[in-house]
């Protein structure tokens with residue numbers, strides 16, 4: 471019998487217990503032994519529920535119990551998760567986690583400890599919820615040089631963008647719905663400001679480069695400035711607005727960014743709706759591929775965690791995970807990256823167009839029927855640095871969204 475401990479009985483933790491109980495028979499067959507949840511660590515008691523008898527409040531009880539072979543960290547946040555995970559690994563216990571903040575910040579160190587101890591630190595659920603993406607990048611695609619990863623990596627914001635687009639729904643109302651459905655982070659600003667997606671693309675970038683991609687180096691812009699007017703411009707252009715997290719190879723460097731983008735109908739990410747996530751991966755041999763599925767929520771995320779538990783249980787003395795070193799990868803300067811920009815301008819098109827074309831080159835004008843005091847335009851491909859320098863000369867510019 472393999473004893474495990476679950477740290478945190480929130481949305482994902484209760485999902486992990488549910489997945490193990492529901493699929494008990496098949497999971498045990500796959501492991502070749504019985505998995506047994508010995509402890510659930512939480513501050514609360516859960517009286518009258520089946521988990522009540524498993525609840526403990528002191529981590530020492532878990533870390534000092536030699537019977538516990540696998541620790542499941544689903545608390546979220548950096549502390550005390552980091553201390554508990556590190557101590558578990560140092561005590562020779564494999565760890566499965568869904569905690570992207572922890573993996574993005576301390577992954578290199580925790581992976582090194584696991585390797586040294588010949589145990590596992592697995593984190594499939596940290597990116598893309600239930601979608602398998604860590605193992606494909608770390609194993610199946612290691613014959614390729616990955617040239618691009620572009621993902622819709624945050625379910626909350628994709629849910630919000632979808633509702634705003636399809637139902638003209640109000641930003642605050644759709645955020646509340648996403649929270650009620652258990653998609654959002656404890657502090658939903660991590661979702662809407664793009665920080666959650668940023669940590670996820672940092673993890674994927676670290677895997678494909680083998681070096682630490684520091685999330686703090688990634689330019690990150692959330693969806694808080696996206697209004698129904700922006701969505702109406704997108705509709706007028708036959709596009710949708712999506713929060714994209716991407717990483718592109720540029721020579722020896724990678725460039726990474728998290729920002730709302732206009733996505734055209736032809737792009738595979740255009741049709742990714744609601745809480746679903748999708749990760750577009752381009753390999754130099756593979757060509758284009760897409761990984762699609764439920765990116766947030768209790769059972770999809772728990773499914774990925776339990777997959778890691780099974781992997782750890784089947785490989786008690788063998789490190790199975792994707793690693794990267796603590797050497798920092800230098801990212802390409804954002805100013806040097808190139809793309810097209812959609813720009814909204816206050817004023818009259820006939821008065822401003824010539825000056826805009828002198829500055830930006832050819833532009834495609836977009837107008838909304840009910841907006842007489844402003845118009846929009848799309849630039850040709852140019853660098854972020856050039857865009858910023860030129861836009862600084864036009865105080866009439868009120869908003870810019872990048873075009874994928």
Ligand code: HSE
Nearest residue numbers: 624625626654655766
């Ligand atoms: N808050 C995250 C999301 C949960 O909405 O995608 C999954 O990481």
